[in-house]
Amino acid sequence: MSIDVLIVDDDRGAGEEYARLVRRESGLDVTFTVSPNEALDLVRADLVKVAVLDQRIGATKGTDLFRQICEIDSRVRAVMFTGLASASEVGEALRQGYAEYLRKGDVAQLGAVVLAQYHRYQVEAASALLEHSPVTVLARKHGIPPWRRSVNYRLQRIEIVDENYTADNEWVTIASLQAGEVTKVTRTDSLKKSVTLERESQSKLATDLGLKPYELQSLSLALKGEISARVKSASTVELTSSVTEERTYQLPPEPSDPNQLHTKSRRIERAPVYNRIKVTLLSTCECCNLTAIVPVMLSQATGAMATRHVDVLSDGTVRAVDTGAERTN
Structure with a gap:
């Protein structure tokens, strides 16, 4: 099983719609979950390239979840996709290593944003291999x-x-x-x-x-x-x-x-x-x-x-x- 994109949001209905949107716009393999623990299990299985994280996932902050994701696999590229994050939280997310921030009001851009980050993941992975084996x-x-x-x-x-x-x-x-x-x-x-x-x-x-x-x-x-x-x-x-x-x-x-x-x-x-x-x-x-x-x-x-x-x-x-x-x- 391969998952290109993981979307984590505590609103199941909205999250499933975001997953359908990204799948339709990008053609990538997309999985949605409401569970931060399940998200970490998927990353441990080395399946995730791009993570789309809400900043409010029940009692868990998206920035805290991303920090745990990075401890498992620092290659994962993350997009903060939220309508509730404060300016300070957005700044913290970008300093922490998030690749991009997108407001939920701009959901029409989500597919293009995810595809661009997936492309960057692929390019960086290819370059890492080439450095050792030109x-x-x-x-x-x-x-x-x-x-x-x-x-x-x-x-x-x-x-x-x-x-x-x-x-x-x-x-x-x-x-x-x-x-x-x-x-x-x-x-x-x-x-x-x-x-x-x-x-x-x-x-x-x-x-x-x-x-x-x-x-x-x-x-x-x-x-x-x-x-x-x-x-x-x-x-x-x-x-x-x-x-x-x-x-x-x-x-x-x-x-x-x-x-x-x-x-x-x-x-x-x-x-x-x-x-x-x-x-x-x-x-x-x-x-x-x-x-x-x-x-x-x-x-x-x-x-x-x-x-x-x-x-x-x-x-x-x-x-x-x-x-x-x-x-x-």
Whole structure:
């Protein structure tokens, strides 16, 4: 039996609903309990990656339960999910090592928060193994005998550097409005969920290390395969998710007073959201034993689209306003 996520709350009805929500949003294995003792038994069985803890669990505090969990397994990532915690309790929880705090009023975000923490758990566990047993992802021979050299590139570490990354060149305008205008937009999202080696990293590897196109392709495929095998939530399978939606956008008319600051025009824009993953490679020359650290950046599509509107104000000011993210799957 495997449990990816454990939810502990003394309200059985609410807790079971939270578990269904996380299961539906993340696809992870989720278990709910009202019992702190049962929660500790599950952790002892080495089954739990993410714990979602209320701060009031009967007579037990969530922070006290988390401290006991850490004594058993310090790798567990915890989310304080409560509507009753005071500011001092939230501060104590974060100092104690909680990964995140979420109010119950923001329950719609719970699935995304849990999935992000599960992903971090997977990445940290993979990196811990790689530090002891680096894996060769590219074996390269170059030069002309007798000066021919063999260089091995080994995967040594994986870490997440940004969970909400959007590329500047991927923002797309889906609607444009002038003051007083109403427009209706029908859009279809088609997003491939995959891990890709970023272009800047490809260029750097080609320039600094002299990797040829076929070597870059071989390295990229090897990295995708290793990350897919070691990080369950970082699927490299290119599954396309398509969603069609109709939405109406409206911009208020210009005010009667022309001197009043107002929005003259607006662009509605969207862009894919990625996890940015930094991979550390260790290159070793088998001839002279020289070593070097090679950082590589990869992007993993999350299945979400960031949204924003870009306004041109009556005084000529241009203002971009982040309007959140939308799931496409």
